[in-house]
Amino acid sequence: MLDDRATAHADAERSPAGLHRRPTMADVATRAGVSRTLVSLIFSNKPGASDETRDRVLQAADELGYRLDRAARMLARGRSRTLGVLIDVHQTFQADLIGTIYAEAEAAGYEVLLSASAPSRDEHKAIEALLSHRCEGLILLGPLSEVDYLRTLADRAVVTVVGRALPHGAVDTVRTADAKGIRQSVDHLVELGHREIAHVDGGADPGSPERRRAYLAAMRRHDLSDHVRVIPGQHTEEAGVAAAHTLLAEDRLPTAVLAGNDRCAIGLLDVFTRAHVDVPGDISIVGYDDGPLAQLSRIDLTTVRQDTEGLARHAVQFAIGRLENDDLDPQDFVIDPHLVVRGTTGPARA
Amino acid sequence: MLDDRATAHADAERSPAGLHRRPTMADVATRAGVSRTLVSLIFSNKPGASDETRDRVLQAADELGYRLDRAARMLARGRSRTLGVLIDVHQTFQADLIGTIYAEAEAAGYEVLLSASAPSRDEHKAIEALLSHRCEGLILLGPLSEVDYLRTLADRAVVTVVGRALPHGAVDTVRTADAKGIRQSVDHLVELGHREIAHVDGGADPGSPERRRAYLAAMRRHDLSDHVRVIPGQHTEEAGVAAAHTLLAEDRLPTAVLAGNDRCAIGLLDVFTRAHVDVPGDISIVGYDDGPLAQLSRIDLTTVRQDTEGLARHAVQFAIGRLENDDLDPQDFVIDPHLVVRGTTGPARA
DNA sequence: TCCCTGGACTGAAGCGCTTCACTAACGCGC
DNA sequence: GCGCGTTAGTGAAGCGCTTCAGTCCAGGGA
Numbered sequence: 030m031l032d033d034r035a036t037a038h039a040d041a042e043r044s045p046a047g048l049h050r051r052p053t054m055a056d057v058a059t060r061a062g063v064s065r066t067l068v069s070l071i072f073s074n075k076p077g078a079s080d081e082t083r084d085r086v087l088q089a090a091d092e093l094g095y096r097l098d099r100a101a102r103m104l105a106r107g108r109s110r111t112l113g114v115l116i117d118v119h120q121t122f123q124a125d126l127i128g129t130i131y132a133e134a135e136a137a138g139y140e141v142l143l144s145a146s147a148p149s150r151d152e153h154k155a156i157e158a159l160l161s162h163r164c165e166g167l168i169l170l171g172p173l174s175e176v177d178y179l180r181t182l183a184d185r186a187v188v189t190v191v192g193r194a195l196p197h198g199a200v201d202t203v204r205t206a207d208a209k210g211i212r213q214s215v216d217h218l219v220e221l222g223h224r225e226i227a228h229v230d231g232g233a234d235p236g237s238p239e240r241r242r243a244y245l246a247a248m249r250r251h252d253l254s255d256h257v258r259v260i261p262g263q264h265t266e267e268a269g270v271a272a273a274h275t276l277l278a279e280d281r282l283p284t285a286v287l288a289g290n291d292r293c294a295i296g297l298l299d300v301f302t303r304a305h306v307d308v309p310g311d312i313s314i315v316g317y318d319d320g321p322l323a324q325l326s327r328i329d330l331t332t333v334r335q336d337t338e339g340l341a342r343h344a345v346q347f348a349i350g351r352l353e354n355d356d357l358d359p360q361d362f363v364i365d366p367h368l369v370v371r372g373t374t375g376p377a378r379a
Numbered sequence: 380m381l382d383d384r385a386t387a388h389a390d391a392e393r394s395p396a397g398l399h400r401r402p403t404m405a406d407v408a409t410r411a412g413v414s415r416t417l418v419s420l421i422f423s424n425k426p427g428a429s430d431e432t433r434d435r436v437l438q439a440a441d442e443l444g445y446r447l448d449r450a451a452r453m454l455a456r457g458r459s460r461t462l463g464v465l466i467d468v469h470q471t472f473q474a475d476l477i478g479t480i481y482a483e484a485e486a487a488g489y490e491v492l493l494s495a496s497a498p499s500r501d502e503h504k505a506i507e508a509l510l511s512h513r514c515e516g517l518i519l520l521g522p523l524s525e526v527d528y529l530r531t532l533a534d535r536a537v538v539t540v541v542g543r544a545l546p547h548g549a550v551d552t553v554r555t556a557d558a559k560g561i562r563q564s565v566d567h568l569v570e571l572g573h574r575e576i577a578h579v580d581g582g583a584d585p586g587s588p589e590r591r592r593a594y595l596a597a598m599r600r601h602d603l604s605d606h607v608r609v610i611p612g613q614h615t616e617e618a619g620v621a622a623a624h625t626l627l628a629e630d631r632l633p634t635a636v637l638a639g640n641d642r643c644a645i646g647l648l649d650v651f652t653r654a655h656v657d658v659p660g661d662i663s664i665v666g667y668d669d670g671p672l673a674q675l676s677r678i679d680l681t682t683v684r685q686d687t688e689g690l691a692r693h694a695v696q697f698a699i700g701r702l703e704n705d706d707l708d709p710q711d712f713v714i715d716p717h718l719v720v721r722g723t724t725g726p727a728r729a
Numbered sequence: 730t731c732c733c734t735g736g737a738c739t740g741a742a743g744c745g746c747t748t749c750a751c752t753a754a755c756g757c758g759c
Numbered sequence: 760g761c762g763c764g765t766t767a768g769t770g771a772a773g774c775g776c777t778t779c780a781g782t783c784c785a786g787g788g789a
Contacts, residue, residue, distance in 0.1 A: 051535075053775055064739045069777060077737065094535075099511045100450040100459070101775035104744045109450070118477050124468035128497035135500075140508070143493035147478035150485075158490070161449045185401075185446070266675075299676040321469075325616075326649040327677045403745055414769050419747060429767065451745035454774045 052093040061089035072097055099140070103163055111140040112166040112348055113159030113186075115152065118145045120264075122291075122318045122337070123170045126191065129341035130168065137349050139166075153178070160185055166348035171235035187351045191344045193235035194361070201347045203340050203362045207236050210333035210366040211243035212250075214287055214315045217331075217368055219251050222377040223285040223313065227258040229272040229297065231289030234264040240317065244287060256283075264289050269296020277304055282312055284377040291316040291323050291332055298328065298373065309375030319369055329372035336364050402443040411439035422447055449490070453513055461490040462516040462698055463509030463536075465502065468495045470614075472641075472670045472687070473520045476541070479691035480518065487699050489516075503528070510535055516698035521585035537701045541694045543585035544711070551697045553690050553712045557586050558593035560683035560716040564637055564665045565597035567681075567718055572727040573635040573663065577608040579622040579647070581639035584614040590667065594637060606633075614639050619646020627654055632662055634727040641666040641673050641682055648678065648723065659725030669719055679722035689714045 054072075058065045063086060070077045071086050078086070089095075103109045112134050116123050127143070134141045142162055144155040152174055159167060166187040172179065180199050182188050188200040195202050218226050228244045231237030241259060248257050260275060262268035269288060273296065276282055288294035294316030301308055308314055316323060316332035323330040343362050351357055404422075408415045413436060420427045421436050428436070439445075453459045462484050466473050477493070484491045492512055494505040502524055509517060516537040522529065530549050532538050538550040545552050568576050578594045581587030591609060598607050610625060612618035619638060623646065626632055638644035644666030651658055658664055666673060666682035673680040693712050701707055 051775095055775080065776080066739060066741095066778080067737085069775095070738090073777080079737065082737080096507075096511055096535075098454075098513060098775055100453040100513055101744090102777075103450040104448075104454055104746085105775075105777040107744065107777090118474035121471055127468050127495055128499055131495070131497055132499040143495060145477055145481070145493060147481055149478055149482035157446075161446055163448060163450055185444075266671075295675060295677075302676045321616075322672060325645060325678075326652045327645075328675075401745095405745080415746080416748080416769060416771095417767085419745095420768090423747080427767065432767080448745055451774090452747075454744090454776085455746040455748080457747090457774060 051098075052095045053098070054095075056093055057086060057090045057095050060093060061086040109140070109163040109165055110138060111142055111162065111164045112168055112345065113142045113144060113156075113162065113164030115155055115159065115167065115169045115172060116143055116145050117171065118147060120171060121322075122320050122335075125337040126170060126341040126344075129338050130345055133342050133345040134349075137345070139345075139349060156182065166352055168344050168348055173233065173235065187348055189344050189348045189351075191340055194239050198359045201351065201360050201362075203344045203347060204236070204364070205335040205340070205366045206363045207239040207366070208243035208246070210317065210335075210368065211240050211287065212247045213366075213368040214317075214331075214333060215244065215247035215251065217370065218285045218287075218313060218315065218374065218377075219253075221285075221313070221374065224253055224377070225256050225258075225283040226253070226285045226287060227260060227276070227283040228287045229260045229262040229269065229289055229293055231262060231264045231268075231293070234289065236317075237264070237289055240289060258283060262289055262293055264292055266292050266296035266299070269293035269298075270300050271296075273297045273300035273304075277301075277306070282306070285313040285315070285374070287315050289317065291318040291320045291330060294330055294332065294373075295322060295328065298330070308373050311378055313374040313377070315374060323369070323371070331371045331374040332369055333366045334369050335366050339364050401448075402445045403448070404445075406443055407436060407440045407445050410443060411436040459490070459513040459515055460488060461492055461512065461514045462518055462695065463492045463494060463506075463512065463514030465505055465509065465517065465519045465522060466493055466495050467521065468497060470521060471672075472668045472685075475687040476520060476691040476694075479688050480695055483692050483695040484699075487695070489695075489699060506532065515702055518694050518698055523583065523585070537698055539694050539698045539701075541690055544589050548709045551701065551710050551712075553694045553697060554586070554714070555685040555690070555716045556713045557589040557716070558596070560667065560685075560718065561590050561593035561637065562597045562600075563716075563718040564667075564681075564683060565594065565601065567720065568635045568637075568663060568665070568724065568727075569601050569603075571635075571663070571724060574603055574727070575606050575608075575633040576603070576635045576637060577610060577626070577633040578637045579610045579612040579619065579639055579643055581612060581614045581618075581643070584639065586667075587614070587639055590639060608633060612639055612643055614642055616642050616646040616649070619643040619648075620650050621646075623647045623650035623654075627651075627656070632656070635663040635665070635724070637665050639667065641668040641670045641680060644680055644682065644723075645672060645678065648680070658723050661728055663724040663727070665724060673719070673721070681721045681724040682719055683716045684719050685716050686714045 054065050054068045058068045067078055068086055071083050114130055131141050142159060142164055144159045146152040146155045152172060164186060168189050171192045172190060176195060176199055183200050190200055190202045192204050194204055230241045248254055260272045262272050286297060288297055294314050297314055306312060316330045319332045319334035322328050323332045404415050404418045408418045417428055418436055421433050464480055481491050492509060492514055494509045496502040496505045502522060514536055519540050521542040522540060526545060526549055533550050540550055540552045542554050544554055580591045598604055610622045612622050636647060638647055644664050647664055656662060666680045669682045669684035672678055673682045
């Protein structure tokens with residue numbers, strides 16, 4: 030947008046041959062014939078400018094293609110009003126959370142920055158990136174880091190952990206009552222006549238220890254402690270594949286398997302199907318998460334559904350709440366899940 | 380800054396009861412007994428400090444828990460060295476791209492910022508966010524925006540579009556040779572004896588127009604123009620579901636369907652399976668993308684695989700290349716895909 | 730008349746960093 | 760003993776914004 034106005038303004042607008050200098054507030058101010066201060070007020074929606082001036086300034090900004098510079102604002106304000114969200118791109122379950130987080134944060138006037146952990150980029154690094162962008166609040170979706178590290182973070186920013194239980198009072202946590210989900214699954218299987226129910230756990234993955242404990246407890250409640258069988262795993266398809274191979278290599282399959290999550294369940298399903306083990310005829314399988322795949326008819330997985338929207342909403346509210354009012358005790362918010370029965374579970378084989 | 384000297388040492392470090400003032404370069408400088416300038420040099424890995432001093436400064440920084448402030452750096456440098464990546468959280472295919480993008484950008488000394496489009500947050504907004512964080516380069520993964528808008532963006536930042544062809548010379552693009560992928564699919568089906576091959580297209584979704592054209596061309600080459608059948612759709616499971624219902628409502632099914640992408644294929648598969656239409660006995664299905672689901676044995680989808688790593692790597696290189704050397708012509712980089720034959724295609728029914 | 734209030738607006742300082750232009754000290758060759 | 764180039768280091772300006780402390784000018788009591 031070149032000098033489309035009185036030549037007096039031209040200097041501020043003309044840019045050195047092709048090199049577009051990004052317009053600043055000063056440019057807008059000059060063009061609208063007011064001070065930078067006033068422009069700033071207007072862009073922050075603060076009172077102090079007449080409606081007439083306000084319009085004139087906004088129009089000038091528009092003509093120049095002006096865009097506020099967050100970095101500068103952040104620096105000047107000393108506050109960023111930004112929430113950093115740690116995600117794991119491969120955990121599809123998190124996709125739903127993100128949408129809600131954006132919406133909720135925006136409503137409260139906060140920015141959101143995403144940082145993904147990936148094979149080439151460990152969680153630590155992803156979090157540091159968020160911190161160096163001055164995020165005031167960190168929302169960590171299923172973080173794998175050690176508790177000590179998370180606790181350390183807590184005095185650099187407000188930390189909220191989603192989907193993982195943490196020792197008492199470390200930081201705010203929002204999660205699903207994993208124990209209940211597992212208990213429902215076991216109850217369901219027992220009702221169908223299963224007794225030999227194995228569990229492929231998720232190792233150190235978020236939620237896993239709780240699920241494992243809940244499995245043990247539920248089995249005990251049904252007097253099935255003798256049939257307890259925990260196969261070490263992870264929350265990945267590969268772990269499911271490995272577990273299935275382990276089971277197939279033995280004399281006798283259990284009649285049902287509780288997977289650590291959906292992805293693991295799908296790994297199991299995959300191997301069993303290829304090996305012509307009928308699911309649920311020969312063996313029943315239960316997942317956890319109710320991700321987008323679970324409901325596909327070719328998969329049709331019995332699984333435990335989490336209230337993703339609730340999780341996300343509360344995570345944001347915790348973060349913001351603590352930001353605006355520091356002296357709350359760390360909270361642990363727990364949402365009930367429920368079992369979704371589909372085609373991978375059926376009566377125990379004889 | 381206060382009188383940062385003698386007694387100030389203590390002041391800089393002690394924080395006013397709980398309220399952690401984040402340490403700055405000045406704090407580090409004071410503690411190490413050097414100037415701020417020198418600290419800055421050291422943190423930018425520039426020469427001009429002796430090894431001995433360097434160590435001392437780094438140690439001081441460490442003791443203070445100092446963390447560089449990107450916002451300030453960005454402001455001061457006038458350059459952000461940041462690439463903004465637009466993603467769609469639900470397009471699982473993109474997850475793989477992201478990992479590579481991070482790695483590649485980091486190697487070149489660039490930061491990466493992610494911004495997701497979501498139901499509550501349209502693409503436009505997601506892109507503006509990136510811009511206001513001063514991203515110098517924008518990498519748009521399968522953007523849906525109109526060409527004009529994308530062109531407009533190009534003079535605010537360096538733009539690279541991934542996975543979508545754009546009219547000549549608009550901006551840099553990196554994409555798969557969709558035409559080839561489709562041609563391979565059609566050839567494969569024809570070899571299996573198929574003649575009635577329908578195509579569920581992706582409407583305006585990225586890559587879709589190319590795929591549709593390629594389908595028409597391939598059918599023509601096989602003298603099958605009479606059997607051409609395009610069913611309007613989208614790159615989602617729902618579109619596949621709808622298309623399947625459309626087909627089932629007719630007298631006679633085609634013997635094969637080319638879906639716009641894997642997700643659409645899975646929708647088709649889902650409905651056919653529930654309707655007891657045998658795949659591939661009654662009808663063959665081909666997808667596109669080879670996403671994580673395609674290879675699951677319960678799905679086992681014949682599909683076209685894209686070289687995600689190559690796409691991501693070139694996208695980053697384009698962006699950076701143009702950033703460091705402005706006067707290149709817009710490029711259109713095309714990578715060959717290849718057909719992965721799995722279980723959803725078979726001989727045409729009699 | 731004078732003082733006060735409040736609305737509209739401005740000037741200047743400062744956020745934490747980079748960078749340009751310097752200075753001081755130290756060989757080194759002649 | 761002089762100028763020279765290097766290395767190690769410093770001071771200050773300035774990036775684009777916010778914000779504190781004013782200024783200026785109605786209009787309204789008393």
